[in-house]
Amino acid sequence: MDKSEISLDRMRSFVRVAERGSLSAVARELGIGQSSVSRHVQELEDALGVALFARTTRRVALTEEGARYYAHCLQILRLVERAHEEMQATAEAPAGVVRLSCTAAFGTRQLSPLIFAFQDRHPDIDIDLSLTDERINLVQEGVDLALRLGPLSDSSTKLRSLGNSRRLLVAAPSYLARYGRPRTPADLAGHQGIRMTNIAGSDRLVLSGPGGERFEVPFGGRFRVDHGLAAREALAAGRGLGPAHRWLVDDLLADGRLESVMPDYAVASVPLSLLIRPERASIARVRLLIDYLTAEIARIPGIEPS
Template sequence: MDKSAVTLERMRSFVRVAERGSFSAVARERGVGQSTVTRHVTELEAALGITLLNRTTRRVTLTAEGARYRDQAGTILRLVDEAVDDARSAGAHLRGTIRVSCTAALGVQHVAKALFAFQDRHPSVTIDLGLSDVRIDLVREAVDIAIRLGPLADSTMQRKAIGHSHRILAASRVYLDRHGRPQMPDDLLYHQAIRMSNVDGSDTLSLHHPGEGSISLPFDGRLLIDHGLAAREALIQGRGIVPAHLWLIDDLLESGVLEQVLPDYAPEPVPLSILFVPGRARIARVRALIDVLGDALTGLPGMALSG
């Protein structure tokens, strides 16, 4: 084995191809030609004397040796990154890139401001913010931090539980003046619902009353939306009733544009968490941003903190 040919650059190319399952995706991600990434992996295989990847016209898969080497190389690369980061941060100046993923409405309404303030304090840090309500694979997409609403299935990720985001039923004053104000949950059957099409079970509304317990009823309407900011605009335009997060509409409630509907009945709160790849929190800039985001999110309107 030619150990001098086992370079960090070649290892990085291989590990990312193993994670993404695509030479072309890694080439786009790194801003190089696909031939460069292919060459890195081929040269690494030659240096090691083993086949790391099975290549077909349709897919790239790991060999058994490749799977073992991916885990070992990934550990080495994380240690290298942490060592470089610690050295660069020795003078208390954070630097480098942090990739953040966040649900769109929360990102626009609140998280972006926290990121701007973080950059003002640390001008050598680059933030790459992705806003999407589609849950991504943090390792596959090379994301450092993800802010997620709802139950989690990412059992391999580290988690910082923030709390539960409380929601209320809301509608515009214009809509309620035109269609009437519901007095009991069953009255909702005669109103238009604005439903989130990307939320499982949004055609059923579960409400909790302190004295009566929980009830469920059908929740339907002519408008389905897959973006929280569009739901906010639909509320303003009087399109119907929405179970909305307080952080999304608190300013509209305060101004009187929106009203709370059935204030004695509350939709189920939604858990809010920060996720990150194990080991990434040891990198100083990532650890610092996790702390800043944790503080910002705990101060959101309607947030009940985790115990």
């Protein structure tokens, strides 16, 4: 194969294999056969006269030459997409796919309706929404944006703070009728807690008193879960009390299926952030979604300024 025949498709296949470290994963992602992905990489190596990957039985890893070529390919592909976006902007509305990741409960309860409204405004923009509570690598997974709750330390992405998510201690009236209504942190002893097992330190409940005092009490119960929507169902069913994001239970509070418990004692709020894959931030459709989400999420009940 002559160097002049190196195509953008082959470059894109190579870049995704470099980022994911797996030919089969890229084949599934692109919807083509693994043999096609392997052929694209092999044709690039033949044209360049160097090995781009060191292959093992489990994964492929970039060689030194491959790492340098990957950096050049990224620049080329960014320029191509930017040129396409600029020309498209002069002729028509932004179009294409934005890949978005979000924590499962927030994505189901709050983000999905916002996405529907966004697509009504921009009918040529497709949204590929992935709901997961796992901290993913945006580059490796091919994701443009990710909404995450909690402190973050990923220096490879741009981060935009969307505010803090207020939490409060809640329980169903049926639970309170059976076990009594706690008035102080000491009263929580013996109560059934609905605990999130995928949150570090969830076996202790930390509260701030009316005068700023700090209280830390053991927190446990017969039902433990790793998903916010399941915790919401358990609270509504009267299986226990627990801290919940305001946006997760606002409707249950409004119709009386849940009640605020010990309102004078505050549960710590949680940062809500938008992670942005840096090389995708300048793309028009991605910028549109970033600005839209920043404005709309600030209106969600319980999301307070940072």
